[in-house]
């Protein structure tokens with residue numbers, strides 16, 4: 286499937302540039318609310334057209350929807366969480382048509398041992414860069430990513446997405462990060478990914494995001510010409526609002542200072558309080574933690590219908606529902622109706 290041609294996009298600002306400009310305009314109004322896999326399933330339902338836990342509690346769809354490309358490289362019809370790629374394409378186009386924004390993460394399997402993203406053996410990135418056989422596997426996977434992103438189009442043009450590959454690289458859990466590679470090899474992998482996909486697609490806004498625990502933005506940073514948005518992933522897995530708030534404070538201070546100095550967008554690229562044990566978490570913890578930072582969006586992770594522990598957003602009848610509604614009604618939290626006229 287073809288991507289928008291260079292000739293077509295060079296006539297005006299590229300689709301990516303237009304989304305960056307739009308995100309900058311929107312940021313004057315507040316922080317976009319995002320949710321992973323929002324329309325595919327919720328805490329106690331899956332694959333029911335039109336449904337969304339956010340819509341059913343906040344009264345509007347999230348302004349940002351996140352989806353994951355993990356599984357694409359093995360030619361699976363469904364991603365690693367069971368979402369059919371054909372439905373993902375339709376959901377991305379639907380989100381664009383309602384005036385919203387899409388971000389794509391990617392949990393590719395390990396190109397060397399064939400296991401999941403979370404099964405490192407060490408040295409994979411160096412092999413991808415230097416060994417012909419593995420490099421070919423990487424490029425074949427990138428061809429599939431390019432074909433998918435290139436296929437995101439409406440009648441009025443390409444749908445631009447915020448693509449966030451090779452995330453949480455400061456942790457040891459993914460084969461592309463931490464002790465499994467070196468910062469230099471990581472930077473080369475990111476640049477290769479960027480250059481390879483950019484030759485095929487002009488509808489990508491590039492995101493680079495650490496996980497909690499990062500102490501430097503520079504160590505893995507591929508360089509200004511490769512990145513449009515910097516972020517960080519921070520969760521509360523222990524029902525510890527105090528620690529979470531301190532972590533968000535530290536993380537967003539670092540990310541936002543770097544974003545300002547490098548003229549980039551910033552975001553809390555993944556977050557949530559696992560199982561939502563505090564009924565007022567949204568207004569008492571999340572909003573105070575993020576509201577004073579100049580971030581473009583906050584993305585809450587998925588309400589996995591088949592893994593009840595993975596609950597990050599309110600749903601109809603849950604104890605957080607009234608508070609989540611209050612959070613959504615706060616003028617500076619932005620959902621679809623708050624941004625659809627900001628072009």
Ligand code: BMA
Nearest residue numbers: 353365366392587589592595
């Ligand atoms: C993780 C968990 C997993 C999921 C993965 C990719 O954080 O939610 O269950 O497979 O993200 O979406």
